[in-house]
Amino acid sequence: MAFRFVHSSDLHLGRRFASIPEAPDGNIRGRLMEARHASIQRLAQVAVESGAEHILLAGDTFDTSTPSASVVQQSLAAMAENANVQWWILPGNHDNLKDAEPLWDKIGREAPSNVHALITPSPIELSSGVRLLPCPVAFRMSGSDPTEGLASVATDDGGLRIGLAHAGVVDFNNRGANISPDRDRTAGLDYLALGDWHGRLQITERTHYSGSPEQDRFKHGRRGCCLVISLDSPGAPPFVEDVEIGEFLWTEDELPLLPDTDVVAALEDILPQAGHRDILMRVKATGWASLRAQSELDAAAAQCGPNFAHFELSKEHLKTSYNEADIDEIDKGGALRLAAGRLKEDAESESLSSEDRSISAGALARLYSYVKEAEE
């Protein structure tokens, strides 16, 4: 019978999401933290539904080396709820053995019987003929490949060998301590479960990053998932199933504009159909738009933004196309018109630096919107 387990990583329990601005009456940071905690229950549910008894967490289960007592205790209590599921927790770089020593001591003392901290690199028999080979991160910036010793870890009986480690393979973070991309082969592993990279990523047939079950940045473009791995027999290729369990979608979408684009319709076109409350969306406007179109776009963004968990419109890469009609709308004559004309000249000037040009362009766009607002 196949040996089946769940692979996840980078839960970052207790992360505070300080980079997400809190809405005045909102609680988005609280909801994001809560979703991280809830991923424990979701992982257990996937394990139960797929008939897996073991969940391997490939590092960074906790966001810091000193999580609060309530983050730790509530996490352990959530793991204890499904007594038939065994949790195997690997120290990662955020919660490495050295910096997080009190954390691992606490887990050692207080963990329920189905939660196991992998604080030594000794092989563990998960099931008859199935060995887990953990590579705990000893300290941050260790400078060496944490899986280096795996080839020499003998498991004499010719059973399954499952590696568990936390580091980059390609040089994600320039840490100079990356896992050799052929480690699965050189260490005779049936599967190598990795953490560190927060998006889902396959390295080889046998080497995978599950990614974080809840995303925390805009670059991955899909909800977080976990992996259900089935190993039929030693040497046979693993069967890997992605199970999407993330509550929040983080998405960055480009909004390409031309001077004649209907910006409101173009924005509506790229908005997701439903579920806005659980979506963090960043819209990156590019191309060209008139002052009028930019002001309409701002108004449309202000209108739809509150539907979302978080919404931001970036116009950093949007250039302004000027026409006399827009400048006329500011004023047909007088001081305002003079100021507008001067800003337009500077915004288009070849002799000014691009920074000065964009300051003038921004000021002109703001002047235009103030005038439009005052008219309303």
Ligand SMILES: [Mn+2]
């Ligand atoms: Mn991480």
